[in-house]
Amino acid sequence: MRSVRHLPLARGYERGVLPLPDGVRARGVQRADAGLVPPDLDEDRDGQGGERLLQVGDIARAVGKTVRAIHHYEEVGLLRPHARSKGRYRLYDRAAVTRVRWIGKLHDLGLSLAQIQEIVALWESAPSAPEAMARIRSIYLQQLEETRAQITRLSSLERELVASIDYLDTCDTCDPEELVAACTDCSVHDRTQAEPELVAGIHGGNGHSRGGADR
Structure with a gap:
């Protein structure tokens, strides 16, 4: 197993610990x-x-x-x-x-549980109390750096979502008879206004984009 310091973040939770269905009880487990x-x-x-x-x-x-x-x-x-x-x-x-x-x-x-097991093993195997806490501090420091980086990414996505929602708020003024294909050459939005990527990406893979030019 690779060191905790080099393992990628694991998004899954532990396997095999889902709650029992209503009315079902495993033997010996309440x-x-x-x-x-x-x-x-x-x-x-x-x-x-x-x-x-x-x-x-x-x-x-x-x-x-x-x-x-x-x-x-x-x-x-x-x-x-x-x-x-x-x-x-x-x-x-x-x-x-x-x-x-x-x-x-x-x-x-x-x-993951495997990474948490490794943290416990590192702590328990330390030759002294200061060394044990130094090991935990090192792990937590890396997690802090990764958490802050994730917060930065999420903050950027938040701004993109807000911009996309603002952009889409004007779409209800479009002619209800317009076909979806018209969205690639929309006349409702200012053509000088860049289409947010979260919106452009919906139709960006069909060979067309606003103004008829490929992006």
Whole structure:
């Protein structure tokens, strides 16, 4: 696997973590909204220091993800239960909620689960605390640069969309009997006004353009 620093942004989310259809429940997996607590669970949910431990459904509700997604994070090593009840149900501390939200934020940055696994491995394998944090800082610095570059691209697209919508706002004055082909030689718009690329691109591949000249 290539280093996180050289991996392209991944737009997909984790595979195999779609919610179950209504009325369908995999064996041993509860829906997050089921509201069911096994009879042996209540007595086991107090952790060290009196902290109330969480069931997987509690975490799913807190972060807005499915129970299956939480289980998947555990399967790939990104989440570990704090303890298990007498009935072997997974129990988590509050740090698990923070970890799942962290995974979600890295997803929003475009990182795949494999890249997030690598970040965790880099942190855990560091020989010292300062080195561990330096590694994380380096990764976050690159993500900041990529995020800012993406913001610049999106800002440019925003301006193009606004210009295109302004241009198209005048099209409702066109003769309703005109055929679509007339759009390549429109008489409604000022011919000195450049047609926005987001508009010109619609008919730009048919061999014609405004004024009859190829662009």
